[in-house]
Amino acid sequence: MDGVETAKQLGHAIAMARRSAGLTQQELCARAHLSYSTLAKIERGAIKTPSVFTVVAIAAATGISVEQLAGGVGETMQPVSKQYKVAKNGIEFVYFDVNGVLVHFFQRALSQLAHDGGVSPEAVESIFWRYNDMVNKAEITLEDFEQKMANQIGLSSLSWKEYYLKNIEPIEEMHNCVRAVAEHFKVGLISNNMPGFIPAMIERGLIPNIHYDAIADSSKLGMLKPERQMYETAAELAHVTPDKLLLIDDGRTNITAAESLGWHVLWFDDFHAAEGRERIEQILQ
DSSP states (O other): OOHHHHHHHHHHHHHHHHHHTTOOHHHHHHHHTOOHHHHHHHHTTOOSSOOHHHHHHHHHHHTOOHHHHHHTTOTTSOOOOOOOOOOTTOOOEEEEOSBTTTEEOTHHHHHHHHHHHTSOHHHHHHHHHHHHHHHHTTSSOHHHHHHHHHHHHTOSOOOHHHHHHHHOEEOHHHHHHHHHHTTTSEEEEEEOOOTTHHHHHHHTTSSOOSOOSEEEEHHHHTOOTTSHHHHHHHHHHHTSOGGGEEEEESOHHHHHHHHHTTOEEEEOOGGGHHHHHHHHHHHTO
16 A cells, blocks of 8 residues: 555544544644644645554554554554664653643642632742742652641642642643653653652542553652752663753753753743643754
């Protein structure tokens, strides 16, 4: 089967998946973060080889696996399946930060807490940052942290975990990106976070529920970014040398620290997620 016929069959499979999901082309474009013209061209077979990132985004948006989507093209099509590979620059493993990369707006939790406690947002932020590193590094328990916060705000008790989970929002563009990257590269999470937060985010769909080859969770490791030991431990968990690692993070100090140890790095701006995703695709070619 030639490339034109394969492209037509892929386009037909995508159109069928879209209709089965009850989506219009405009609705699928919104979910998969595609332009209307791109999707229209793919469905009519005018694009011979849409990128794997695009195919994965469409599969996720229509609620089917990439394998199912590829299977609709026929036995002669090379299926888009998970195959670990090495980018031209040597990258084999991609670490994604959590706050500011996969989710954002956790500051709204501080604002809500200030409102409920009847105190200024500045006062709540001051208390929060006083103890944040301590609980992220497991020097104090989450319960101790919450009690300290409650006492100083003037509340009998509080659940920071619930405030956090109710106020953050997933960055859908990056969720699609993580799934696409995981089709061909080993992926992991590296985060300064409190005990139990990452599993809770995965359970609630705030972080992609996929297989992670490594999770460098500060509260389990007892260390934080941008400490050197955090990156050294993360590299050990990934079972690769630093020059084969890519860190995607919104913190410039974290980026600088990883780069000084030989990692590839990409600074991410959550207000321009689509541009960030394009840069990730480029660096992983």
